[in-house]
Amino acid sequence: MELVRQSLHSRRRGLIGLLASGALLAGAVAASPAQAAPAAPAAPVVKNDTGQAGGRTHNDNLRSPLAVKQDAKRAKALEKRVKGDKSAQGKVAKLGKGQYVELEREGTDRIFAVIVEFGDKQYTGGAGAGAPAGTFTGPPKDGSTTDVTGPLHNQIPAPDRTVDNSTLWQADYSRAHYQDMYFNRMAKYYETQSSGRYSVDGDVTEWVKVPFNEALYGRNYCGGIVCATSKALVRDALAVWVDAQLKSGKTMAEVTAYLKTFDIQDRYDIDGDGNFNEPDGVIDHFQIVHAGGDEAAGDPNQGTDAIWSHRWSANLQSGGPYGVGVDIGSNGGLVSSSDVPNNPTGVWVYDYTVQPENGGLGVFAHEFGHDLGLPDLYDTSGNTGGAENNTAFWTLMSSGANIGDGGPDGIGDAPTDLGAYELFQLGWLQPQGKQGPFYDVAYAGKRSSHTIGSNVPATKKAQALFTVLPDKQVPLELGAPFAGSKMYWSTQGDELNTTMTHAATPGALSAKVNYQIETGWDYAYLEANVGGTWTPVATNRSTTSNPNSQNQGQGITGSTAGQWVDLTGTLPAGTTQVRFRYWTDVAETQPGLRIDNVTLNGTLIGTAESDEGWTFNGFVTTTGTEVQEFFNAYIAENRQYDGYDASLKTAYNFGFPTKQDWVETYPYQNGLLISYWDGSQTDNNVGDHPGKGLVLPVDAHPEFTHWSNGTLMRNRILSYDSTFGLERTDAITLHNPADGTTGTVASKPAQPVFDDTKTWWFGSDQHGATGSHPGRYQPGWYSVDVPKTGTTIRVVSSSMQGNSLNVLVAPK
Incomplete structure (x- = not known):
């Protein structure tokens, strides 16, 4: 559960200070999409420890x-x-032998x-x-x-309701x-x-x-x-x-x-x-x-x-x-x-x-x-004074769990809806009877029109629009070879069965290996061909343990923690060929197996530097720099003040240093919320990877608003106007928790068009770059850095109540 009172109780517990002091006044504005200013590259930022090593976790x-x-x-x-x-269209998907996953909770x-x-x-x-x-x-x-x-x-x-409404x-x-x-x-x-x-x-x-x-x-x-x-x-x-x-x-x-x-x-x-x-x-x-x-x-x-x-x-x-x-x-x-x-x-x-x-x-x-x-869709490092992202009050799986109805009796009892990403995860956008599915799919480079009903479930219209983009290409750094300029690599992916094979005689085999293989699920093998049958060879790195019925005998699994280590084994009598094999199941991709300096009976037979007689079936030689591809898409959903999303009218802010348990409320802007689903990321911890996350909202109005001393208003305030639509945004006036002074985020013009060739994320502003900007909140934590695919999503028209939006997806 996300830390609720991030400014007041941190003082009680002696956690990291969360808000810089200083008076709040007018909002300084950074470059906007209309100005088409280039995004400043993100400066190095101290990464927040969100891991669980040694039992430590902030999650x-x-x-x-x-x-x-x-x-x-x-x-x-x-x-x-x-x-x-x-x-993958049924309630249960079969991904491989004995590998199933439930896709619809009913x-x-x-x-x-x-x-x-x-x-x-x-x-x-x-x-x-x-x-x-x-x-x-x-x-x-x-x-x-x-x-x-x-x-x-x-x-x-019992709380004193004259000073505590939270x-x-x-x-x-x-x-x-x-x-x-x-x-x-x-x-x-x-x-x-x-x-x-x-x-x-x-x-x-x-x-x-x-x-x-x-x-x-x-x-x-x-x-x-x-x-x-x-x-x-x-x-x-x-x-x-x-x-x-x-x-x-x-x-x-x-x-x-x-x-x-x-x-x-x-x-x-x-x-x-x-x-x-x-x-x-x-x-x-x-x-x-x-x-x-x-x-x-x-x-x-x-x-x-x-x-x-x-x-x-x-x-x-x-x-x-x-x-x-x-x-x-x-x-x-x-x-x-x-x-x-x-x-x-x-x-x-x-x-x-x-x-x-x-x-x-x-x-x-x-x-x-x-x-x-x-x-969790919030940045979990924020639990102990780290970063914050823009998911904020938009979903139950972020600050939307902590929201109230604006009344005097506390916050946290009137959560907002789940977002479209979460509904899709649970199978709740799938068909019901003869109706549905309750989502549309568009494709980058193709023109299509769509009508999106409000996010309140049980609508007869689509509740979400997924725009599938070309796979995202991301550099993969495997590290340097053990020797020379190249090494062998198993490649990485799901449902692999890759090999590299060489003629061989019985005797002692050794190699340098460096691997990261899903422990207990995926395996690498050294195998010998004896009489036409491939047989696993025991090595100093192999195991017969078979916790998930995946080990086919003498498998190598786990990690060498980035280090090159010795692999040794003895090829049995009658061996005519030797091979390395890498086998993976249906999910959880790891970098796999790297091999260098293979010797047999003291003779070097594999350096990867030239053609040395190896036959490759999926294995490759590499310098250590490769490219990997990931699924990515835009998700559009219509957020209105209905159902549990009525609480979007009452987002809260702790803004009173003399009444630290007192909140004021302000409305989130109704309209079309567009998020970027990035399969190359596993979390939304923007403190670790500014501008990048698993699923983050695109801020339709990414202009920064500052306190008078140059520090930024926090993300969950500035995310309030993230929606695209046909109406001007609401102005909001809030108090600075450091000193109680007021400041206003001005009303902004309607933004009906999302164009991913424009810039919606900035790594710096006039006060500093991410990692060196004054105050806790850093420019690179806001919005999301989208790919430049030439895709546009336009709100064409809206019903009177806003519960139906007509949307056009088109190439620019």
Whole structure:
């Protein structure tokens, strides 16, 4: 879940300062598309650490290896779908032998939710490397709180509504409240988004109490916002619940039978039969609601010991259908304790999401969106003071989860709609009965007219327009050869089976290799031809481990971390040929295998510098510089103030230094939102790659507006007028959170035409370049740098209410 109060609570927690001080006044304007000024190249920028190395992460969507693989398969299939490939038009796509992916979420899923409060015990042990004994005792080192008790539920202080209109609060957070949240309010949200295709039901427990305080599960000891001990709350809360059920008189058989009612799906198709609607022994959708506030909302009571809302997998124990997980009712694994009951049920939990006691509909729907496979679309480095992009309030999977209705009782309870990209990911733009599909496809270089209904689902018109562009070509730097000017390369891609073959005799073979191969899924092999049969040869780099039934024997997988290493093996008696082979499955592309200086019995037989008798079937020689191609497209959607998008009228801003919990509201501009879908990117972290992202809105009015000291207004303010259309934009006046002074973004002329030969992204302005511009917000974080394909998208006309836009796609 995205950090909500990015200016005020950062001071409480001692995080990076998020807004530069200085008075706000008139907006200085940078070059606009009409001026056709060349985009300044982005200056070097300090990259924000969004990785998970060493357990450190600034992300709240922590995907398991199974989820990563599933997401890669879905991405490949959806690219095929939008191009019209018949193999990807059904509810389930077959991508290869035993490789399936579900493309349409339909029906009613069951959620099992446990609501949990905390005891007062402090965990005195450690949690492995980097977390010695004592890590979880006492208050956090950053001084964000001195409270080391609980919390119990219903202890969140009532906000003072004279100075706080942003905090959600009620006197009693009961089981009935969460039953309403999940199975009434969130169910209706997803029923609306899916046009009635999808909903949820299930059950919520009564409050259970784990023995330890929240510090064990929420403390940021690993250097990120979510650490591994957060998973232990899943195990401990379920163990306490199972124990309470048994003590109430239920038998283990009754408890187990009840848990199995939440296992109706094989969500990862573990058995590889393409049937996702069968039990697999694991709870389908598990949720934790914890007492107390959310670290993402700047909880002032538990500080950085508060748990940050997130999605992850509880891989604390070996065993179960997925190989790892938690046997519900047991207490084994990381930070285990005899203070937690131990009554294993044999039913497992793996995926989970966690939300706070006073979470609004937005955070519940957002985290569940992750559980359905949706990514975060905001820049996740912004959670700890990094960058911000322009997705902002346009989608539930960004700041749209945190938005309110403009009333006095808090923000985060009136989320905006999902965007067209997200609806497409879940299959909710596909045909229903005889109607649909609910998206149109256009192609660069071809003229076509389209009518786009509003983004509110259940329209009879197309809800989105995808304009497919020529594949994007991106340089690929493989690194230098081990020796000389060339090396051998397997090439990269999905469903490869590439080889390089040479005449050979029995004996010792060695080579230098450098590889990055999808661990446990894709493999390279050294093979010998004996009597006309190719046989895998054991090497010092190979393995017989076969976790996903992909290893054909003595496979080489994983990574050498960019280093050249020795490969050695012995070709058996009777060998007449030797070959290197690279085999990949249907998704998740890695750079593959590089080979140099191949020797056989001490004789050099492969340097890649000349024709040395190798026969290539897919392998190539390379200097290390290649070109790779990626799918890319524009996505156009009609955003109006209807349905959940009524909240676009009430985007918020924290602008009052003396009332740090007070928000003011302003409207986002209705109209045609055009985003660039770039298959060469895996996230929207513009701090790492300015101007580039997986799916980012094109700002129809990319002029910068500054505070008087030259610092930029933040992205989620300036993104408000990103839409194309036939009306002037609204002027807005807001306050600077640094000093409370006001400033205005002026009304701008209508912008009916998107022309991708013009410039919609700028890496610098008159105050500085990206990475050196005054203040936190950098020019290169705004809008998106689109390819110059000569494609135009024009809003030709609009219905009176704006719920229907006529759009022309044409070459320039």
